[in-house]
Structures are given as C-alpha cells and as structure tokens.
Amino acid sequence: MSALRVAVVGCGYWGPKLARNLHEMDNVELHWLCDLVPENLARVATLCPEARLTTNMDDVLQSDVDAVVLVTPVSSHHALAMKALRSGKHVLVEKPLATTEREATELAETADRQGLVAMVGHTFQHNPAVNAVRDLMRSGELGEVYYLDATRANLGLFQPDINVMWVLAPHDVSIFLHLLEDSPEEVSAEGAACVQRQRCIHDVVYLKLFFPGAVLANVRVSWLDPVKTRRLIVVGSKKMLVYDDIAENKVMLYDKGVERPPYSTTPEEFHLSYRHGPETPVEFEWREPLRVECEAFANWITTGQPACSDAWMGVRVVRVLEAAQRSLMDGGGRGPVQL
The missing domain is CATH 3.40.50.720 (NAD(P)-binding Rossmann-like Domain)
Structure with a gap:
C-alpha cells in the first residue's frame, strides 16, 4: 500500500x-x-x-x-x-x-x-493515561461515579481573540465525554477577565457539567496561575483516583471512601465509616498521545x-462550549445543552 x-x-x-x-x-x-x-x-x-x-x-x-x-x-x-x-x-x-x-x-x-x-x-482521548482511567471506570472498580473535578491552569499563553475556556476547556470536556460515555444535560460557567478586562476576554473560568444520573463534572481553566496544573480527580462509591498529567505516576488509585449504615433515620443511627486503604499507581503502556x-x-x-475523536465528537464538544459561553455571558446561570 x-x-x-x-x-x-x-x-x-x-x-x-x-x-x-x-x-x-x-x-x-x-x-x-x-x-x-x-x-x-x-x-x-x-x-x-x-x-x-x-x-x-x-x-x-x-x-x-x-x-x-x-x-x-x-x-x-x-x-x-x-x-x-x-x-x-x-x-x-x-x-x-x-x-x-x-x-x-x-x-x-x-x-x-x-x-x-x-x-x-x-488528543487526550488518545492518551494512554486517560484510557487507563476509562478502563477502571468501565470495570466498576470505582463503583458508582459521584463526580469528576479537573484543573487545567498555567501562566499564559494568552490569546488576543478567544477566551481561556475555548482554548483549554475542550481538553477536559472531551475527557469527560470520553470517560462518562455520555453528554451533559446542563452546564454553567462563571469567570473573570482580569488581564484583558476591557475586551472581556476571560482568563479564568469555572465550568460545571451536569450529566445524567446526577454525575457532576467540574473544571477550572486559567491562564493566570503561578503553577502549571493538569489534574483530574474521579470519586466513586468504592474507590477514587487522581490523574496528574505532570506527575511521574500519572494515575493513582486510592482505596478510600465513606460507607454509611443501611438505616440511619435518627441522628443516633448516623455513623459513617471512613475507609483509608492503600494508594496504588496504575500501570499502563505509555505512548505519546x-x-x-x-x-x-x-x-x-x-x-x-x-477514530474516537471524529467530527461528531467535535460537534458534541462545541455544543457544550457554546452552552457554557451563553452561561458565562449571562452571569453563570445553569442552562441546557441543546441537543
């Protein structure tokens, strides 16, 4: 060929x-x-x-x-x-x-x-670390997924014609869609234009995605941070994990959680049990994404x-960002992702 x-x-x-x-x-x-x-x-x-x-x-x-x-x-x-x-x-x-x-x-x-x-x-949909996280979620090892929390921040690089959400958040939105294998029903976004205030180009944005099943996914994106951060936390009913793209051990699995008694109708019966198990690095074969x-x-x-990141995946990501942009301009109100 x-x-x-x-x-x-x-x-x-x-x-x-x-x-x-x-x-x-x-x-x-x-x-x-x-x-x-x-x-x-x-x-x-x-x-x-x-x-x-x-x-x-x-x-x-x-x-x-x-x-x-x-x-x-x-x-x-x-x-x-x-x-x-x-x-x-x-x-x-x-x-x-x-x-x-x-x-x-x-x-x-x-x-x-x-x-x-x-x-x-x-690119992160092709990242072996992200796909290791996806495999753990699919296997049920984390249990019921409660929420995801991401941070993508650095000092710069500022863009003259587009805000930080459109530059950095596509990474995390695409990761959320890839991991949860679903689309959010609603979004909200709040932020600030600190450096380019007169042009109202936001350099920090807090974005929330509300998925079916009451799963919440948050991401903070910023061009105005003192430390470069590329981190995702996934919290489940059985275990939790941290994916840190900068760390040597990129994916760490935590056997930690909170267990509640089956019946707790009165304050006296409300006794939570905290589990502090081992922290384990997740092994996977690394290749340049x-x-x-x-x-x-x-x-x-x-x-x-x-490929997983086909044009229709691109449409889904843009749909979320467009809904988030409406929320950002409206002061952070929670609104639907148009389907």
Missing part, C-alpha cells in the same frame, strides 16, 4: 509537533508545510526537509495530497476545513472543531456526504476504522 500523502497547514506552536509525528510515521509522507509566516516555515522545515513550503493553502489543495492537517486559529477552522473537504481532502482539525455548533455540524455532515474522514485533535492520534487518523483513512 502506498504511503498517505499529507500536508500540515499552520506551523506556529502546535503545528511543528504534528509535523514531527507525521514525518516519523512509516506509512505517511509529509508533502507540504503551509503557513502565512515565512519564518515559521523556515523553522519547521529543518524537521521535515523533504516537504515543500508555501504560504498559500491553494497550492496544497491543488496538489495530490490525500489529507490536510489544520493547525490554524480557531476562527479559521470552519472556512479552511470546508475548503479542504470540497477539494476532496481528508481533514484533521485541531480542537475545537469550530466556534459554533452550526459550523461544526456542517463540517461533519459535509465529510459524511463526501465519504471523507474528518477528525478533531482531541499525539503519535497515537496521528496513527488513528492515518488508520481511519487507509482501513476505514473510525
């Missing part, structure tokens, strides 16, 4: 990381690198010297490439992805898929109609095996 011919459009911060992974894959040939800034192209060209360089995406679309990887500003995702799909190219679009559910849905429907692959860069994502994209195109 001939190698998959791929182009990367957008070579700023994240594009070179995708280009490196694609360049290192045996079944992929990186034919084009495209960016509006020549200096960006020159920098990434050292990683992939065989790729052709251009500042015009039309050069890419008029070529014989099979697929286009879009790593451009969020506001451009819809227009550029639609242009690629209409040119008969498969697309991998960096998250979020689009800025509105309507635009995201149009992309997904266009890909389906034309028989093309449209995938979103929800971005490589797994790139392999899933290539595999879908060549074998027809869909």
Whole structure:
C-alpha cells in the first residue's frame, strides 16, 4: 500500500509537533508545510526537509495530497476545513472543531456526504493515561461515579481573540465525554477577565457539567496561575483516583471512601465509616498521545476504522462550549445543552 500523502497547514506552536509525528510515521509522507509566516516555515522545515513550503493553502489543495492537517486559529477552522473537504481532502482539525455548533455540524455532515474522514485533535482521548482511567471506570472498580473535578491552569499563553475556556476547556470536556460515555444535560460557567478586562476576554473560568444520573463534572481553566496544573480527580462509591498529567505516576488509585449504615433515620443511627486503604499507581503502556492520534487518523483513512475523536465528537464538544459561553455571558446561570 502506498504511503498517505499529507500536508500540515499552520506551523506556529502546535503545528511543528504534528509535523514531527507525521514525518516519523512509516506509512505517511509529509508533502507540504503551509503557513502565512515565512519564518515559521523556515523553522519547521529543518524537521521535515523533504516537504515543500508555501504560504498559500491553494497550492496544497491543488496538489495530490490525500489529507490536510489544520493547525490554524480557531476562527479559521470552519472556512479552511470546508475548503479542504470540497477539494476532496481528508481533514484533521485541531480542537475545537469550530466556534459554533452550526459550523461544526456542517463540517461533519459535509465529510459524511463526501465519504471523507474528518477528525478533531482531541488528543487526550488518545492518551494512554486517560484510557487507563476509562478502563477502571468501565470495570466498576470505582463503583458508582459521584463526580469528576479537573484543573487545567498555567501562566499564559494568552490569546488576543478567544477566551481561556475555548482554548483549554475542550481538553477536559472531551475527557469527560470520553470517560462518562455520555453528554451533559446542563452546564454553567462563571469567570473573570482580569488581564484583558476591557475586551472581556476571560482568563479564568469555572465550568460545571451536569450529566445524567446526577454525575457532576467540574473544571477550572486559567491562564493566570503561578503553577502549571493538569489534574483530574474521579470519586466513586468504592474507590477514587487522581490523574496528574505532570506527575511521574500519572494515575493513582486510592482505596478510600465513606460507607454509611443501611438505616440511619435518627441522628443516633448516623455513623459513617471512613475507609483509608492503600494508594496504588496504575500501570499502563505509555505512548505519546499525539503519535497515537496521528496513527488513528492515518488508520481511519487507509482501513476505514473510525477514530474516537471524529467530527461528531467535535460537534458534541462545541455544543457544550457554546452552552457554557451563553452561561458565562449571562452571569453563570445553569442552562441546557441543546441537543
């Protein structure tokens, strides 16, 4: 089977990381690198010297490439992805898929109609640590899942045209959807625009997702924190776990919990039992998530095996973010996620 011919459009911060992974894959040939800034192209060209360089995406679309990887500003995702799909190219679009559910849905429907692959860069859905957490939840070892609590914070990188929720929260929303295998019924969001106050671009947001079965998922995202934090806590009726993406032991399982007596109708009968069992690191085979994502994209195109982060998953994430944005603008009120 001939190698998959791929182009990367957008070579700023994240594009070179995708280009490196694609360049290192045996079944992929990186034919084009495209960016509006020549200096960006020159920098990434050292990683992939065989790729052709251009500042015009039309050069890419008029070529014989099979697929286009879009790593451009969020506001451009819809227009550029639609242009690629209409040119008969498969697309991998960096998250979020689009800025509105309507635009995201149009992309997904266009890909389906034309028989093309449209995938979103929800990298954490391909992360072995996240999938180890998912396996534990599926196995029932945690018991009934009560809630999930995530923090994704750092100092920067501030964006001039989009708030922190749209940049960082897609990671955690996609993780929640992946782990719970469901969609939230309602959301609420509150935040503050501390640095870009006049432009009302929020740099810290507290987002709550209300899932069926009274499962609550919270995430705090911030560009204004002194310490980089990438952590998720999952609390169940039997056990609890912590996934810390920065720690050496990324997933720790805690045999801890609270047990209540079957009958406690009076204060005298209300005696809770606290369990403090061992803390155990969860073992799993680690691979670079971005490589797994790139392999899933290539595999879908060549074998027809869909990836978990398809365009319709992207639609679901954007739907949640759009509902959260409405709540954010309305002062934090709890509102429905439109289905």
